[in-house]
Amino acid sequence: LLTESLQKQKIEQELAIARQVQETILPEQEIKINGIEIGTVYRPARDVGGDYYDILKVDESSFLMIIGDVSNKGIPAAMVMSATAGIIRAAIAENPKQAPSQLMSNLNNVLCDGIIKSHGMFVTLFIAYFDLERKKARFCNAGHLPPLFWDADKREVRELKIGGTFVGQFPGHKYSEGEIDIGAGDRVFAFTDGLTEATNINNNLLGLARVKELFLAETNLSAGEFCTRVKEWVDRYIEGAD
Numbered sequence: 001l002l003t004e005s006l007q008k009q010k011i012e013q014e015l016a017i018a019r020q021v022q023e024t025i026l027p028e029q030e031i032k033i034n035g036i037e038i039g040t041v042y043r044p045a046r047d048v049g050g051d052y053y054d055i056l057k058v059d060e061s062s063f064l065m066i067i068g069d070v071s072n073k074g075i076p077a078a079m080v081m082s083a084t085a086g087i088i089r090a091a092i093a094e095n096p097k098q099a100p101s102q103l104m105s106n107l108n109n110v111l112c113d114g115i116i117k118s119h120g121m122f123v124t125l126f127i128a129y130f131d132l133e134r135k136k137a138r139f140c141n142a143g144h145l146p147p148l149f150w151d152a153d154k155r156e157v158r159e160l161k162i163g164g165t166f167v168g169q170f171p172g173h174k175y176s177e178g179e180i181d182i183g184a185g186d187r188v189f190a191f192t193d194g195l196t197e198a199t200n201i202n203n204n205l206l207g208l209a210r211v212k213e214l215f216l217a218e219t220n221l222s223a224g225e226f227c228t229r230v231k232e233w234v235d236r237y238i239e240g241a242d
Contacts, residue, residue: 018078025085031055033063035132039223041231043194050077051192052085058096061133068125068144069192071166076121080168083115084123100127100140101177104167108142112171122168126160126190130182137188140177142167145193145208148215152185157216160188187223189215195230201240206233 031038038055050070057063066088070077087110091103104127111123126147128139141147143166146159162178191211198206214233218226 014075018075021082022078025052025054025082027053027055031057033057034060036063036130037223039225039227041227043231050081051194052081053190054085054088056089056092058092058129062097062129062131064092064100065128065130065188065190066126067147067190067192068123071120071122071124072118076118080111080116080121080123084111084125084167087111088127097129099177100129100138101163101175103127104140104142104163104175105173108167108173108175109171111168116168119169122166124166126163128160128188132182135182136179137182138177138179139163140175142175145191145196147188147190148212149180150187150189150215150219151180152187152219153183157212187219189226191230195234198234198238199241200237203241206237 026042027040031040033055040053042051042053044051050073052066052068052070054066055063056066068081068084070080070084072080084107087107088103091098091106104125107125116122123142124144125142126139126144127142128137128147130137139147139160139162141161141163143164146161149158149160150156151158158180160178160180162176164173164175196206196208196211200206214230218229221229
C-alpha cells in the first residue's frame with residue numbers, strides 16, 4: 001500500500017508539472033486587438049491534454065491565430081505541444097510576417113529533426129495570418145479539422161482546408177496556403193476533435209455536420225458568448241455519457 005501510495009504521489013506530481021507547462025503556453029484570457037472580437041474555451045479531456053491555441057499580435061493591424069492537437073494525450077503530448085509553441089513563437093519573433101505555409105514547413109522540419117521520435121506521434125495544426133489593413137487572411141492547414149469561416153456578405157460558411165499533411169513525421173514536406181477576404185461581421189470558428197468527437201449516451205459523435213449547423217445558428221452572438229454556448233452544446237450532448 002505504501003508503494004502504491006508513493007507511485008500515485010509521483011504521478012500526481014508529474015501531472016502537476018505538465019499542467020503548469022501547458023498553462024504557460026496558452027494565451028491569457030483577454031486578448032485585445034482593435035476591431036476584433038476573440039473568444040476562447042479550453043477544457044482538456046484528461047488532466048493534461050495535447051491541444052493548443054495561441055493568438056500572436058504582430059502589430060496594430062495584423063495577428064496570427066494558431067490551433068493544434070498532438071495525436072497522443074497526457075504528459076508526452078503536453079511536452080510536444082510546448083515545444084511546438086516555443087518554435088512558432090521564436091519563428092514569429094524573428095520574422096513576424098512570414099507566410100503561414102513557410103512557417104508550417106519550417107516547423108515540420110524542426111519537429112522531425114529529433115523532437116518527435118515516436119512514429120505514432122504527430123501534430124495537426126492550423127495557422128492563419130490576418131492582415132486587417134489589406135482585409136485579407138492567409139492560412140495553412142496541416143491535417144487539422146478545418147476551421148469554419150462565416151462570410152457575412154455572401155451569408156455562407158466555408159471550410160478552411162488548404163495546406164497539407166500533419167507536422168512531425170515527413171521532413172521536407174511542402175505546404176500550400178489559402179487566402180480569404182475578410183470584412184465586418186465575418187467569423188472564424190476553430191476547434192479540435194474534442195468537439196466533433198464528443199460522444200453522447202448512445203455512443204454517437206457530435207460530428208462536423210452538426211457543429212456546422214450550430215455555428216450557423218449562432219452568428220449573432222459575440223465571440224465570448226459563442227464560446228460559452230459551445231461549452232453548453234457539449235455539456236448537453238454528453239449528459240449521462242461516461
